Amino acid sequence: AQSVTQPDIHITVSEGASLELRCNYSYGATPYLFWYVQSPGQGLQLLLKYFSGDTLVQGIKGFEAEFKRSQSSFNLRKPSVHWSDAAEYFCAVGAIYGQNFVFGPGTRLSVLP
Amino acid sequence: NAGVTQTPKFQVLKTGQSMTLQCAQDMNHEYMSWYRQDPGMGLRLIHYSVGAGITDQGEVPNGYNVSRSTTEDFPLRLLSAAPSQTSVYFCASSRPSGGRTDTQYFGPGTRLTVL
Numbered sequence: 001a002q003s004v005t006q007p008d009i010h011i012t013v014s015e016g017a018s019l020e021l022r023c024n025y026s027y028g029a030t031p032y033l034f035w036y037v038q039s040p041g042q043g044l045q046l047l048l049k050y051f052s053g054d055t056l057v058q059g060i061k062g063f064e065a066e067f068k069r070s071q072s073s074f075n076l077r078k079p080s081v082h083w084s085d086a087a088e089y090f091c092a093v094g095a096i097y098g099q100n101f102v103f104g105p106g107t108r109l110s111v112l113p
Numbered sequence: 114n115a116g117v118t119q120t121p122k123f124q125v126l127k128t129g130q131s132m133t134l135q136c137a138q139d140m141n142h143e144y145m146s147w148y149r150q151d152p153g154m155g156l157r158l159i160h161y162s163v164g165a166g167i168t169d170q171g172e173v174p175n176g177y178n179v180s181r182s183t184t185e186d187f188p189l190r191l192l193s194a195a196p197s198q199t200s201v202y203f204c205a206s207s208r209p210s211g212g213r214t215d216t217q218y219f220g221p222g223t224r225l226t227v228l
Contacts, residue, residue: 046216101207
């Protein structure tokens with residue numbers, strides 16, 4: 001069965017600093033990988049996804065993620081964080097259609113002015 | 114195009130009461146699912162459906178029922194509410210892509226408190 005871990009429960013960065021959120025997955029085949037963001041009191045919004053091809057994926061709001069098969073990782077990055085990026089971030093792996101879509105526990109990002 | 118809608122936004126129940134959380138999507142997605150979100154536990158899958166008339170259990174199905182009579186609607190029923198069901202509930206929909214579940218689109222959530 002697939003699983004997703006996000007080692008960092010809470011990260012604090014200063015506005016303008018770079019950001020990397022870690023995600024590791026376990027899946028028997030090439031996974032579909034996703035990053036979602038959830039602002040307080042809101043639903044989840046897709047930031048980016050990886051299905052195949054180029055392992056560096058660009059998303060919305062200036063985010064990117066890199067798929068590294070050898071490390072079973074799909075880390076999310078942003079070169080310069082804005083105060084509005086403070087939110088919770090979820091990594092997820094999509095399985096064969098009809099099976100469970102698994103989310104990681106989430107990483108809460110705080111941004112210092 | 115409203116996407117995924119959920120009603121109500123907030124609900125307070127007493128232990129033992131029953132209720133139905135409504136979810137509808139207008140994107141003609143085959144796949145719909147219900148998650149609950151609890152602090153520190155991320156999102157956990159309750160039930161899902163790959164099409165009208167087909168439902169299956171997720172990770173935490175106990176105490177919940179679902180049915181899928183149309184492509185658009187996927188209601189979640191709490192049979193006899195318990196305090197442990199206090200949570201935020203999200204409905205999501207998706208379509209298949211290459212034999213996999215593609216991007217899931219989420220509703221705004223229902224915040225349920227059981228006293």
